[in-house]
Amino acid sequence: ADQRISAGSIRQRKGGVPIVCLTAYTYPVARLLDDHVDLLLVGDSVAMVLHGHKTTLGASLEMMIAHGQAVMRGSAKACVVVDMPAGSYEATPRQAVASARRIVKETGCQAVKLEGGVAVARQIAAIVAAGIPVMGHIGLLPQSVESDGGYKIKGRSEDNVAALFRDADAVEKAGAFSVVIEGTVETVAADLTRHISIPTIGIGASSDCDGQILVIDDMVGLTVDRVPKFVKQYADLRSVISGAAASYAAEVRNRTFPGPGHVFPAATDKNDTLDK
Ligand code: KIV
Ligand code: NA
Secondary structure, eight states: OOOSOOHHHHHTTTTSSOEEEEEOOSHHHHHHHTTTOSEEEEOTTHHHHTTOOSSGGGOOHHHHHHHHHHHHHHOSSSEEEEEOOTTSSSSOHHHHHHHHHHHHHHHOOSEEEOOBSGGGHHHHHHHHHTTOOEEEEEESOGGGHHHHTSOOOBSSSHHHHHHHHHHHHHHHHTTOSEEEEESBOHHHHHHHHHHOSSOEEEESSOTTSSEEEEOHHHHTTOOOSOOOTTOOOOOOHHHHHHHHHHHHHHHHHTTOSSOGGGSOOSSOOSSOSSOO
């Protein structure tokens, strides 16, 4: 039986205990996070974070599916949502449904996420009608940063605020079970949260959102490039990994690694395998 948190049960948590979300891209990290989160997002940020692309436009359906499969293998409890990459859904609702079906069929994930409000409402409605739960994503849209001229905070002007409300309404009406609000003025994110009846998941938004999400590599201090202001670094894995690499390099150079415990003596023992 499926013990996973469903998209439907995430939806029911509007206004309740905040929904804990993180991105995950790999089997070991999914294993570690599954006990602590409600939802794991296989974000198209994987293209930047793990593959070194300059923007999320470097993500492909194949990339998203491979990481989605790894995260599904590593988790048992979390609701797993896989991002639809740029170019896989914008053209038509038909294209969006075909891509969403492929992601769900090949990974077994609970839901998909796509970016945009009014502009993709027909896509969201079509995927939901095909029986696949959809998470929306409004505010700052990383797949549009090139056309938008950079990573710009949303909700500063009256026009901008009105557009955000139209997007939130469109995403809700299209049947999404929740919506990410990214890079949006705090009071606007809080107002949007009160305005719609599906949970809002904030990132650079407001503590009043119904849940929060961060990119795992940013959160644990593994991201080498500059991280956004909204990131709180809860650990410093860069220095842990650099320190380990420096120790290993020194021990290889002075021949203290491998030591007696890491080699196979000429006299065979009864369990002659690679096990410790
Ligand atoms: O790709 C991603 O990591 C995301 C989250 C930051 C919401 O879309
Ligand atoms: Na994303």
